[in-house]
Amino acid sequence: MPTTTEYERQLREAGLRLTRPRLAVLSAVHDHPHLDTDAIIGLVRADLGAVSHQAVYDVLRALTTAGLLRRIEPTGSAARYEARVGDNHHHVVCRSCGAIADVDCVVGAAPCLTGSDDHGFAVDEAEVVFWGHCPDCSTPTSQPPGGNSRV
Amino acid sequence: MPTTTEYERQLREAGLRLTRPRLAVLSAVHDHPHLDTDAIIGLVRADLGAVSHQAVYDVLRALTTAGLLRRIEPTGSAARYEARVGDNHHHVVCRSCGAIADVDCVVGAAPCLTGSDDHGFAVDEAEVVFWGHCPDCSTPTSQPPGGNSRV
DNA sequence: TCGGATTCTTGATTGATTCCAGTTTGTGGG
DNA sequence: CCCACAAACTGGAATCAATCAAGAATCCGA
Numbered sequence: 001m002p003t004t005t006e007y008e009r010q011l012r013e014a015g016l017r018l019t020r021p022r023l024a025v026l027s028a029v030h031d032h033p034h035l036d037t038d039a040i041i042g043l044v045r046a047d048l049g050a051v052s053h054q055a056v057y058d059v060l061r062a063l064t065t066a067g068l069l070r071r072i073e074p075t076g077s078a079a080r081y082e083a084r085v086g087d088n089h090h091h092v093v094c095r096s097c098g099a100i101a102d103v104d105c106v107v108g109a110a111p112c113l114t115g116s117d118d119h120g121f122a123v124d125e126a127e128v129v130f131w132g133h134c135p136d137c138s139t140p141t142s143q144p145p146g147g148n149s150r151v
Numbered sequence: 152m153p154t155t156t157e158y159e160r161q162l163r164e165a166g167l168r169l170t171r172p173r174l175a176v177l178s179a180v181h182d183h184p185h186l187d188t189d190a191i192i193g194l195v196r197a198d199l200g201a202v203s204h205q206a207v208y209d210v211l212r213a214l215t216t217a218g219l220l221r222r223i224e225p226t227g228s229a230a231r232y233e234a235r236v237g238d239n240h241h242h243v244v245c246r247s248c249g250a251i252a253d254v255d256c257v258v259g260a261a262p263c264l265t266g267s268d269d270h271g272f273a274v275d276e277a278e279v280v281f282w283g284h285c286p287d288c289s290t291p292t293s294q295p296p297g298g299n300s301r302v
Numbered sequence: 303t304c305g306g307a308t309t310c311t312t313g314a315t316t317g318a319t320t321c322c323a324g325t326t327t328g329t330g331g332g
Numbered sequence: 333c334c335c336a337c338a339a340a341c342t343g344g345a346a347t348c349a350a351t352c353a354a355g356a357a358t359c360c361g362a
Contacts, residue, residue, distance in 0.1 A: 017308065017359055037349080052311050057350070059309090075224040078349060092272045101270040119252040121243045123283035132274035168328055168339060188318080203342050208319070210340090229318060 002030060014066035024048050025059045026083070029069055033082040034091075034100040040081065074100070074129060090127070094134035103130060165217035175199050176210045177234070180220055184233040185242075185251040191232065225251070225280060241278070245285035254281060 002010075007026045011018055021044065028043040029035065035043070041056045060081060063069040069081050074093045080100065090103045132138075158177045162169050172195065179194040180186065186194070192207045211232060214220040220232045225244045235253065243252045283289075 019309065019359075021310075050311095054312080054351085055310050062309090071226075073226040075222075092269060092274060094272065101272065103269065118243060118254065118281070118283075120286035121245065121252065121281070121283045122289045123243060123281045125282040127280045127282060129278045129280075130269070130272070130274045131276040131278060132269075132272045135271035138273045170328070170340065172341075201342090205320085205343080206341050213340090 010068055014063075014068055016062060016066055020048055021051050021055050022059050022063070024051070025056060026063065026068065029081050030083045033084065033102075034072070034080050036078045036080050038078070072100075074098075090129065092130040092132060092134075094137055095131055096133060096137040099134045099136075101134070161219055165214075165219055167213060167217060171199055172202050172206045173210050173214070175202070176207060177214065177219065180232050181234045184235065184253075185223070185231050187229045187231050189229070223251075225249075241280065243281040243283060243285075245288055246282055247284060247288040250285045250287075252285070 004023065004027070007023050007030075008018055010026070011022060016022065024044040024047045025040060028040050028047070032039070032043065037053075037056065037060065040060070041051070041053050044051050044056055060069065060071075064071050064081070067085055069083055070085050071079055071081055072091060073079050074091070077098055082102075084102065088104070092101045092103050093099070155174065155178070158174050158181075159169055161177070162173055167173065175195040175198045176191060179191050179198070183190070183194065188204075188207065188211065191211070192202070192204050195202050195207055211220065211222075215222050215232070218236055220234055221236050222230055222232055223242060224230050225242070228249055231251065233253075239255070241254045243254050244250070
């Protein structure tokens with residue numbers, strides 16, 4: 001886990017001013033990846049006392065556009081943030097409890113970018129979300145064995 | 152394009168009652184894929200006259216859970232619907248204008264499902280969204296050459 | 303230490319979606 | 333062919349996430 005001074009360095013390098021709310025948000029997202037905005041507000045308030053939700057929204061956007069955080073937004077839930085940036089990874093989302101885990105995309109050379117027909121689009125990123133059930137929600141008895149896998 | 156009687160058959164087979172709003176919604180989504188709810192409401196009203204937005208929301212949900220429509224929800228835009236169901240295809244989304252096009256995923260055998268570590272999740276679907284710029288928005292002069300492709 | 307721009311606070315607002323109570327409308331049984 | 337019941341629709345209010353706006357506080361380089 002990075003230290004506070006490490007967070008300070010990150011903010012400085014990104015050309016952002018150093019404020020308590022920013023350090024608290026950065027630290028909260030590092031400690032608890034895949035949290036939604038509301039939960040982050042809660043953590044920041046537990047750390048600093050009163051902080052306006054607007055400040056947290058602002059900070060999250062600033063850090064996201066600065067590249068220090070990454071925003072993920074699975075269908076059906078509010079925006080979530082994580083601190084893992086700069087590497088290529090995707091997510092698994094649990095259909096029943098909404099839990100999210102990281103998945104490294106290791107398959108050789110970017111297979112997902114080779115769609116059959118790109119309709120003339122200049123594609124620069126492929127975003128993959130895996131849907132399923134997490135270990136806690138997929139008890140062996142309650143889960144039908146075969147899923148309709150589609151890619 | 153399916154005929155009205157074809158739509159009626161689809162509704163009956165799904166065990167849904169036959170109503171004008173439902174036929175209008177089904178027809179609108181067939182004719183205009185990837186439209187958001189607001190636009191669909193507009194089309195339905197142009198067709199039938201006054202229809203409550205609530206009815207359209209209800210119909211869209213009923214048809215989606217019945218499997219007649221598919222709901223897609225790209226980050227940063229409202230829910231959209233399409234009538235292509237039952238086949239394996241993904242979408243390209245234009246970063247600047249929001250246009251959406253279908254992309255068949257042809258790469259042999261579901262490469263995207265072979266994530267390195269699934270954390271014990273029982274994965275049943277992989278959803279892929281390609282981000283880029285559509286032909287209209289990617290004029291050769293205005294586009295920086297190298298993109299930061301990531302998968 | 304000081305000045306000015308950036309950032310935070312408070313409070314209102316938007317936009318998509320859902321909830322609710324009451325009325326209307328398909329559909330199968332008589 | 334008609335009736336009754338359940339499903340579907342209407343109109344309006346409510347919710348939730350997120351954004352906008354104006355003023356106060358704070359950071360940071362000179």
